[in-house]
Amino acid sequence: MTNHTTANTNAAETPQRQRTRAPHTRRAALMDAAEHLFLTQGVRATRIEDIAAAAQVAKGTFYIYFKSRDALLRALQQRFMVSFCEQIDTALAHCPPDDWESQLRTWFATALDGLLGQILRHDMLFEDVRPSEDRQLMADNPVIEQLCALLQSGVQANAWQTPDPRMTALMIFHAMHGLANEALAQGNAGHRAPLVDMLTDTFGKALRR
Known part of the structure; x- marks a missing residue:
């Protein structure tokens, strides 16, 4: 009972x-x-x-x-990007505030880990994005805004120079994505240190005053 x-x-x-x-x-x-x-x-x-x-x-x-399944997918995309930024913010918080090369290197290392470490989720969320949607994602991408803010801080500290921090952020973002895709295609996704070195050296020299 x-x-x-x-x-x-x-x-x-x-x-x-x-x-x-x-x-x-x-x-x-x-x-x-x-x-x-x-x-x-x-x-x-x-x-x-x-x-x-x-x-x-x-x-x-x-x-x-x-409103729809696509609206939910867009919410998942935003959640992914916000989480991505939070991981980078946490890593950057451990860098000396005046060590700009360390901050740039940390951004690349954490971004590559965040992307390659969850590539299946990333591809599921973004692989079927139409060109018009992709352009809108770039316009509203918090990762771009975060990187742009980092570049602006470096410029204000007279450590870096760039005529347009947002355009530079876009170039850095796409370069990072391009090297990540190449590593995946070559089966070298686990060897990230050389990618971090290449990106840091290339863009560090371009930004240095």
């Missing part, structure tokens, strides 16, 4: 717990479920009802937080 009563009580409480989850918790659950499904079965093969079921919410709840 006691076990039966307990089981009924638990069963009755489960939906209530789901209904009373905080909005940010439900949104995060949908994003986590979608990311897992996108990785395991592909973005286009994943239906909204699949995501809702995996997040343990009603299908209608999905539309409270996201």
Whole structure:
């Protein structure tokens, strides 16, 4: 009798717990479920009802937080980039504030680790981006803004010079991506130190006053 009563009580409480989850918790659950499904079965093969079921919410709840599957994908892209920036910020915080070469090297090392260390997630999120969407991602990319801020700080400290920090940040970002892709193509993704050295030396010389 006691076990039966307990089981009924638990069963009755489960939906209530789901209904009373905080909005940010439900949104995060949908994003986590979608990311897992996108990785395991592909973005286009994943239906909204699949995501809702995996997040343990009603299908209608999905539309409270996201207008479409593509809108959720864009939210995942932003989450990835923000997390990427947080990792770099944490690493930069350990650099001496007046050691600009160390900061540049740390940016490259952490960025390459962050990219190559989760390349499957990165490719899942960004591989099907259309050209117009890619241009918008570049315009709103927090990684570019973070790097631009680092360059501006170096310029203000009279350590670096560049006529346009944002354009320089874009060049650095794409150079880093290009070398990462080449390392992947050559099967050398685990050998990152030479890439960090090359990028730091090349752009350090270009920026140095």
